[in-house]
Amino acid sequence: LLDKRLLFVTGKGGVGKTTVACGLAWLSAQMGKKTLISEVYPTQDLSEAFGCQKTEFVPKKITENLWAMSMDTEASLREYLRLNFKIPIVGRIGPVAKAFEFVSVAAPGVREILTIGKYTYEAKVRNYDCIIVDSPPSGHIVGNLSAPKAINELVKVGPVRSQTSWMIDILKDPRQTGVVIVTTPEEMPVTETIELANRIKKETVVNVCAIVVNQVLPELFASKEQEIFDELKKNSKPLSNFIAEFDALLSAADLAVTLRRSRAEHLAELRQKIDPQIPLLYLGYEFTKPEGIRQIAQIANGLGEELGVM
Amino acid sequence: VSLTRLDSIVTSKEILIACGPGGVGKTTMAASNAIKIACDYEKKVLVLTVDPAKRLATALGLKALGNQEYKINLSDQLGPKVKGELWAAMLDTKESWDQLIERYSPDKVTADKILSNPLYKDISSRFVQSHEYIAMERLYELHAKAKYDFIVIDTPPTRNALDFLEAPARMSDFFASRLLRWLIIPYRSRIVNLASRPFYQIADRILGSQFLEDIAEFFISFQSMYDGFIQRADAVSALLKSRATGFIIVTTLDPVSHRESLFFAEELEKRKMDLLAFVMNKVLGPQLRSKKAYQSAEYLLKNTEVIAGKVSESLNIDASILKRVLGEIATSFINYRSLAIKEAGLEDVTKKRIPHALKAPYLANEPVNVSELYNLANLLWINA
Numbered sequence: 261l262l263d264k265r266l267l268f269v270t271g272k273g274g275v276g277k278t279t280v281a282c283g284l285a286w287l288s289a290q291m292g293k294k295t296l297i298s299e300v301y302p303t304q305d306l307s308e309a310f311g312c313q314k315t316e317f318v319p320k321k322i323t324e325n326l327w328a329m330s331m332d333t334e335a336s337l338r339e340y341l342r343l344n345f346k347i348p349i350v351g352r353i354g355p356v357a358k359a360f361e362f363v364s365v366a367a368p369g370v371r372e373i374l375t376i377g378k379y380t381y382e383a384k385v386r387n388y389d390c391i392i393v394d395s396p397p398s399g400h401i402v403g404n405l406s407a408p409k410a411i412n413e414l415v416k417v418g419p420v421r422s423q424t425s426w427m428i429d430i431l432k433d434p435r436q437t438g439v440v441i442v443t444t445p446e447e448m449p450v451t452e453t454i455e456l457a458n459r460i461k462k463e464t465v466v467n468v469c470a471i472v473v474n475q476v477l478p479e480l481f482a483s484k485e486q487e488i489f490d491e492l493k494k495n496s497k498p499l500s501n502f503i504a505e506f507d508a509l510l511s512a513a514d515l516a517v518t519l520r521r522s523r524a525e526h527l528a529e530l531r532q533k534i535d536p537q538i539p540l541l542y543l544g545y546e547f548t549k550p551e552g553i554r555q556i557a558q559i560a561n562g563l564g565e566e567l568g569v570m
Numbered sequence: 571v572s573l574t575r576l577d578s579i580v581t582s583k584e585i586l587i588a589c590g591p592g593g594v595g596k597t598t599m600a601a602s603n604a605i606k607i608a609c610d611y612e613k614k615v616l617v618l619t620v621d622p623a624k625r626l627a628t629a630l631g632l633k634a635l636g637n638q639e640y641k642i643n644l645s646d647q648l649g650p651k652v653k654g655e656l657w658a659a660m661l662d663t664k665e666s667w668d669q670l671i672e673r674y675s676p677d678k679v680t681a682d683k684i685l686s687n688p689l690y691k692d693i694s695s696r697f698v699q700s701h702e703y704i705a706m707e708r709l710y711e712l713h714a715k716a717k718y719d720f721i722v723i724d725t726p727p728t729r730n731a732l733d734f735l736e737a738p739a740r741m742s743d744f745f746a747s748r749l750l751r752w753l754i755i756p757y758r759s760r761i762v763n764l765a766s767r768p769f770y771q772i773a774d775r776i777l778g779s780q781f782l783e784d785i786a787e788f789f790i791s792f793q794s795m796y797d798g799f800i801q802r803a804d805a806v807s808a809l810l811k812s813r814a815t816g817f818i819i820v821t822t823l824d825p826v827s828h829r830e831s832l833f834f835a836e837e838l839e840k841r842k843m844d845l846l847a848f849v850m851n852k853v854l855g856p857q858l859r860s861k862k863a864y865q866s867a868e869y870l871l872k873n874t875e876v877i878a879g880k881v882s883e884s885l886n887i888d889a890s891i892l893k894r895v896l897g898e899i900a901t902s903f904i905n906y907r908s909l910a911i912k913e914a915g916l917e918d919v920t921k922k923r924i925p926h927a928l929k930a931p932y933l934a935n936e937p938v939n940v941s942e943l944y945n946l947a948n949l950l951w952i953n954a
Contacts, residue, residue, distance in 0.1 A: 272592060272593065273591065273592030273593060274591060274592045274593030274594075274826075274827065275593070397592075446593075447625055447936070448593065449593070480898045480902060481895065481898060484891060485891060485894060485895050485898070488887055488891055488892060488895050489895050489898075489899070491885070491887070492885075492895070492899075495885070498881045498884050498885055499877070499881055499896075502877050502880060502881065503866050503869065503870050503877065504862060504863075504865075504866045505857075505860060505862055505863035505866045506866070508857040508858075508860060508863040508866075508903070509863060509866065509867055509870065509899050509900060509903045510899060511855070511857065512857075512858060512899075512902055512903040512906050512907070513898065513899040513902045513903065514934075515855075515902075515906065515932075515934050516902040516905070516906065518934040518935065519934055522934075522935065547905040547906070547908050547909060548908055549824075549825075549908075549909070549912060551825070
């Protein structure tokens with residue numbers, strides 16, 4: 261997974277998409293790869309997750325081998341113009357950028373192409389071994405990834421068309437580029453993941469290279485043990501004599517069993533409906549809910565174990 | 571007899587908007603409250619969902635939800651005495667846009683021209699928070715029709731929970747903008763316009779003039795509808811701020827969602843919008859917070875062998891298996907307790923900020939039918 265140069269991490273809101281993206285970046289950096297992680301909106305999710313100073317368009321070093329940046333389409337436009345047309349825009353970018361911002365609201369794909377363009381450019385010039393993009397949630401990622409193709413079809417001539425060609429080459433190469441979908445074993449996230457994987461396949465040139473299933477609950481009982489647990493529920497008296505509040509303990513375990521069971525069903529559905537070629541990586545539920553860098557390190561360890569690299 | 575909080579909501583409001591971060595149970599909460607209002611107040615209620623789970627459609631007894639409004643059978647499960655009516659509909663973004671274009675086009679030719687434009691599909695699905703806008707637009711339309719006494723709507727999952735509040739104003743700004751006029755000036759005369767020249771020089775070089783012209787053409791065909799669009803978007807904005815509209819924020823007590831919801835409550839307050847209820851949803855049971863039970867779990871975990879040995883005979887269970895089962899029971903209590911304690915902390919924070927915050931319990935199994943949805947609302951309002 262981490263041999264790829266460009267990874268887009270996406271998933272439904274609330275499943276831990278950003279944390280998993282940070283975990284992947286952390287793991288990659290620990291493996292000695294020069295790694296860049298980027299958020300696609302200047303939301304400062306990354307600086308909050310890492311507890312570092314605010315991220316900007318120009319990557320900042322967070323730790324050994326790891327840089328972080330925030331996408332800024334205006335800055336990306338400026339860089340693009342400077343590199344491709346030798347147009348150094350310093351003072352006048354204000355009104356022009358405002359107009360551009362407006363057009364990017366109205367015209368399909370302008371904002372997306374500036375975003376994707378920056379990442380594919382970084383992949384092309386090989387400043388980093390691994391670029392991890394904390395991408396927009398499920399609904400929007402397809403629009404982003406399909407932008408170069410859409411522009412390529414809409415714009416028949418001009419410099420942009422030739423620009424999109426090399427972008428598409430990078431995006432469609434499964435050795436270089438992949439999408440990682442993050443999900444949890446719950447109804448809505450699983451349904452969305454299945455839909456998203458299909459849409460990515462149908463509407464974009466990019467390949468889904470892994471699905472990370474976050475917050476998997478531990479199995480409590482083997483079948484013989486489950487029988488005994490069920491018996492204890494029916495007749496808790498003998499144990500209540502030795503253990504205060506034993507019924508409260510039983511009902512907590514019962515909750516754990518029920519949750520685990522319903523999640524297992526969703527997990528089975530996911531495995532069944534996703535292309536068997538796509539690996540599922542499992543991350544356990546963290547009851548202690550660590551925060552900040554410890555949480556990222558824990559996710560990185562979990563991913564490392566799943567990938568067999570740590 | 572004094573009014574309960576739900577009484578006063580139902581008597582003073584016509585629209586309840588459920589908002590909050592993704593994955594907290596907004597849609598379920600919206601449906602559940604709609605059922606309660608229909609049943610307990612004998613109202614004709616519509617629940618409009620923009621982010622539907624298949625399970626919700628199934629729970630309401632529907633094969634699928636569509637843009638069409640469907641009547642839900644309540645009396646099957648809640649008894650023949652139920653006088654209110656529940657209707658449900660889902661938001662289909664594409665279909666709603668098409669209808670909007672058809673309504674505001676001066677004639678069919680213009681409408682067809684827009685609907686068949688290759689840019690239209692792309693633009694309608696993406697520009698100016700299209701999904702958020704169309705959800706609020708649909709709400710406006712249904713409210714204006716006055717077919718229902720009360721409408722409950724959930725909100726689309728957004729990067730920023732405020733997007734849907736601002737979408738109508740942004741839509742209006744967009745069509746009123748000077749920049750839009752620049753864009754649709756016939757291409758040749760742009761040369762004359764000094765102010766816009768630098769923009770076009772750059773845009774031409776990057777995008778090519780043909781592409782710009784395609785876009786311009788699209789917005790020109792749209793031009794006859796601008797006034798209608800602006801008026802409509804302003805009316806939608808006004809409805810969201812009107813006294814008929816109130817909000818219910820739904821959150822879970824996990825730190826990220828919780829922070830976002832409190833921020834959202836503040837923003838509503840700033841805009842003088844009416845926060846009717848703040849729901850802490852899926853809160854783990856109070857027995858998990860018990861200190862005594864915790865000590866007991868710790869004790870059990872340290873003494874599984876001894877305890878299993880003492881009772882295995884009277885229960886007629888193999889002691890070594892019993893030992894493992896007891897160990898798992900104690901461990902899962904300790905695990906879930908640590909979650910419950912964190913939730914308790916966030917609950918305290920919430921209550922300091924919003925003293926009347928409501929609480930709904932964690933249900934190991936999501937509601938799967940009308941009566942379970944009704945029960946959830948009853949649990950929510952029981953102490954309010």
